[in-house]
Amino acid sequence: MDARRRSPFTAAVTLVALVFLFLPLVLVVLFSFHKTGGLSFPFKGFSLRWYRDTFGSFEFREALKNSAVVAVCVSVATLVLGTLAAYGISRTTSRLRGPIGLLFFLPITLPGLFIGIAMLVAFRRVELQLSLVTVAIAHFVYVFPFFLLIAKATLDRLDPALEEAAADLGASPFRVFRKVTLPQIWPILVGATSLAFALSFDEFIITFFVIGSDSTLPMYIWSSLRRTIDPSINVISTMLMLITLLLWVLAFVFTLRAGRGRARAVEPILGGEEV
Amino acid sequence: MSDRLVLEEITHRYGREVALDGVSLAIEEGELVTLLGPSGCGKTTLLRIVAGFVRPSEGRVLLEGRDVTRAAPYRRPVNMVFQRSTLFPHLDVFENVAFGLRIAGVPRGEVGGRVADALALVRLHGFERRRAHELSGGQLQRVALARALVNRPKVLLLDEPLSALDLKIRLEMEAELRRVHRETGATFVYVTHDQREALALSDRIVVINEGRVEQIGTPDEIYRAPASVFAARFVGDANVIPVEVVGADGASVTVVAGDLRLAIRRPDGLGRGPAWLVVRPQLVRLAQNGDAGVPGVVRDLAFRGTGFSYRVDVPGLPDPVKAEMSAESAPPVDVGSDVRVSWDPAACRLLPWEPGDG
């Protein structure tokens, strides 16, 4: 069967778009190895010296550490609160479902600028010192809707008959969640958490307003950007891209696996509990 | 009657795989011709070649004498009804039916009238403002039919339009299709794997198997005189008994299989050797006493509303013989009973044995 239409125009646009998307990033990675440190052609040779310099820099290591710590905290908080909230929203029949859903997804619709300055103002008002803690709070607000979107969509797609069957057989809601729901969704949850980590790790727009004297990796890049050409930016950029890329691949693999694994995960449960 | 549609030596390949092999066909104006065959036989590919979605590897498609083989679908005066509903969800029924007219630039005043006529034809007058999600399966296909016919296509193509519907709706829709065909006098090319549907609807049937035409004929012709074992098995139920032709005696031959020994009118070109004997179950008689035919044991019995279906084991024959008897003609025979199986020699057909026959 002809499953595909031939469309040279759209194929060409796609190809050009892919080049447009990748070329700048590839060039950044390429020039992070540039011997002379200049950012123009010709490319004069490979060297790892900028990597050595960067990793030798104390500020860089601090910024990297801070970003990681914040991202871990944000991911954990998002995973726990997000999974609960997703389960609540998708399984409830209450009329509050609409307004609560609106509240949850509102942060995505607002530009980071507004969220950032609103939180800045609020933190100052309650005299909460700007620090990594305020950064973590801000990141949570920003990342939460993304996680919720994925988790809720997944829960909505589950077959309710399985949960009803388990409840029918006497399982409490908690057991139902643990034995029926969780085995089906955990790969997607891992993927979504990985996404949350990546989003927090890379966040700048809101962080700029609520950070105190500490530094995160994006902040470190920003301050480097304000100085003139500094080859270490290429290195840091490459590092940042690598870390977030790995997290994205992880998220992708887990959500793919979820699609295949779901059926397998449920069989042993069904086989044991249902005739 | 002239030829509306002619297919010349259509061959189509997907890589190494041959989907259609030298298919030739001439369809007259006003006919309803069905392409009948099992899944994957190439009938849908053939239909799509006529529609223009597939360009055949070899061969030509002639529409009223004009070669349209290379023409894009939107340039052909041919319209198609798809298997699943393809009504545009953003348009109501009226605008859906009017779609082709608007693209063709038909003047506004005329559009209204033609759409109304098309909807009246499929008996959906009053449904103009409805949307696709408000319609049942049968209604959706009726709108699709109206949407296609309103353009007055030279040929209307139907790709298994009823296969996604419930049985009862399907039977109603079959009657609707026959009526619409009669009232419009249009030329229909219908694709299905359901032989019952093909027999009920068609003026002529084209039996297709593995990309080749097995037989073309009226439903009656194919039913009574299948040209191949495949056609015999696929169209209507049949007993296909492997036999040996042992004697030729002028106009008749003698065939044997197990205890069976029959003299049958000799078909052209058939000599001694293996052959197939085709008998329709409706023509097989079961008698509980007497000497007619051969002895057998009833193995299975099913009630069919109009009568009974039997399967009878006959020694010497590889498969049970299928027989159908109406409820009025005789009381049912129990499973396990001995019966005599016979039929009128004039009522069966002899087909030559081909290598590759199953």
Added chain:
Amino acid sequence: MSVVAHEAKESAWRSRELRLGPLALTLPAVLGLIVFFLAPLAAFVLYSFLTAGLFSVSGPLTLDAYRQAVSSGVNGTLAVNSFVVGICAASVTLAVSLPIAYWLRYAAGRWQTLVLFLITSTLFASYLVRIYAWRSILGENGLLNSGLERLGLIDEPLSFLLYNRFSVTVALVHIFLPYVVLVLYAGLQPLTPALLESAEDLGANAWKRWRRVILPLVAAPAATAFLFVFVLSAADYVTPQFLGGTNGAMLGVRVQAAMTGVGDWPLGAALSLLMLAAFVLCYGLTALGLRLLRLDRIRFVT
């Protein structure tokens, strides 16, 4: 189990839900968002009506901040710039994404998974890194100019590439393209190939299929994506800072300067709220437009 008994059990399970159950699970998140999101926003709205101090606010409610915001001619220019950049970024992104989404949905065949993965993987590239990359590429001594010079295509570096609205738009398109492609690709899912074949069968060539079938059916997701890019682009303050120069200066930078530079919070808040009001107006007009064209809630039949 008999039908009656089963239904009784089912409603018991359901009423357990209605009483307390699942909704309570959302409580921690709801509280968190109210405290850390709604409350700050409320405070922020309030601040726009207060008197400015240095990195603080005080005193009586006043409209001074708003007066200051709208009376400044510079703000007017910046607002226009932001609007133009937002529209351009959104338009270009949408215009490029439509063919890509079409290709992925209908013409990609076995390349689909790979290309989808490639496109989504560019989402991992950090926001700041992209800005840095484009600055490096478009500058007079940058990669594009030096490359063209080496190839002998130009004698002097092209100076119009950087520090203007063009470079800001390019970077923004680069940032938002993957999102919009994904949204449109998802939006095209319900449009089966058979639907398009039907349109073609009824006489529609490629352009007519786009105009009469694809665009109307994808209008709602496309409008959402357009607004998403427009709003986030117009409010951006980092991209114009590094790539905008004077020609490409935007209102977001002004807001940022007011908040963290000068310390005039009411002004920053007022400017932000005016921008927000403009965005809400855009959302409203778009929703209204979609509803008038009856393209807002299309129900597909499987």
